[in-house]
Amino acid sequence: PEYPPLLREIPDYPHVIYVQGNPQRLAERCLSVVGTRAVTPYGQVVCSRLIERLAERVPRLTIVSGLAFGIDAAAHRAALGAEVPTVGVLPCSLPNIVPAHHTAIARDMLDHGGALVTELNSQTRQYGTAYIARNRIIAALSAGCVIVESPDSGGSLVTARLADEYHRSVMAVPGRVTDRSSAGTNFLIRSRKAQAVLSAEDIIVELGWDLEPEPAVLRPQSEPQPLTPDETRLLACFTTSDPFSIETLRELAGLEPGELAALLLGLELAGALRQLPGNRYMKL
Incomplete structure (x- = not known):
């Protein structure tokens, strides 16, 4: 069955x-x-x-x-x-x-x-x-x-x-x-x-899923958490939709590796960035 x-x-x-x-x-x-x-x-x-x-x-x-x-x-x-x-x-x-x-x-x-x-x-x-x-x-x-x-x-x-x-x-x-x-x-x-x-x-x-007896409905979305000032400044470094490497971001933002890693993680959790293979990041 x-x-x-x-x-x-x-x-x-x-x-x-x-x-x-x-x-x-x-x-x-x-x-x-x-x-x-x-x-x-x-x-x-x-x-x-x-x-x-x-x-x-x-x-x-x-x-x-x-x-x-x-x-x-x-x-x-x-x-x-x-x-x-x-x-x-x-x-x-x-x-x-x-x-x-x-x-x-x-x-x-x-x-x-x-x-x-x-x-x-x-x-x-x-x-x-x-x-x-x-x-x-x-x-x-x-x-x-x-x-x-x-x-x-x-x-x-x-x-x-x-x-x-x-x-x-x-x-x-x-x-x-x-x-x-x-x-x-x-x-x-x-x-x-x-x-x-x-x-x-x-x-x-x-x-035809919009025509079936059980209609598609929007699930409630949780409110996104606001970005910190440091996260906002780092996000501004993404001037194009192309991926940026860790090395490039470090030069653009002028941050130490540990500080950069923490901000990148915060932006990922906020849904603003996605990590790609090769330690590259893309703005969403």
Whole structure:
């Protein structure tokens, strides 16, 4: 009875799935979010903003992805930050995690009501060949699939193709025409294989979630804490939307390393900055 109803619809559904965590999440309003492993700051920011806005508007939302590096991990982290359950579909048997580097994320997902899913049992030999099969489950579990960033080839485009074959809504985030990481998403939009997504509202309308009996409502937001004068001065150093390194910020602000680190943490907690890989920070 707990087998996910949408997954049962596809012709090549797995006859047995193994679930760690809450299987009920697989029957709620699931949205798959996938993308490239070589994520850019633009992809991280867009992924987070989409999921944060959806969390405010859509009751019983669950974010589904593959727990891989890049956009997958960004989607899971954004869901955790927005207090939305998130499901990871694995290309290995449980209780293993692939990649092992994301074991801590997987533990957080389970601790916050999410789930881990696989069709592979503990006797399955691991040859690293289950990724395409895993992608079909990601596509099938959800009413729609959003590709945030993708080059002109790769697993994300395979997931998009599978979602289309399963009659799911395929959506893609457009990017600059010169960016390799957006070549695949721009192609999907140009060839009318995906609906362009510019906001969470686009996803809600595309999936008809604004027409369902349980309407989407805004969750109450806590009042943001005012910035201190020192935090305000540091934030003023971000004169563009591009990321700034620690070294650059230290020169611009004229601060000691310890003082700078404390102010950066305060700005992160206030939602004014986001830390990116390589000790870089981007203004939100």
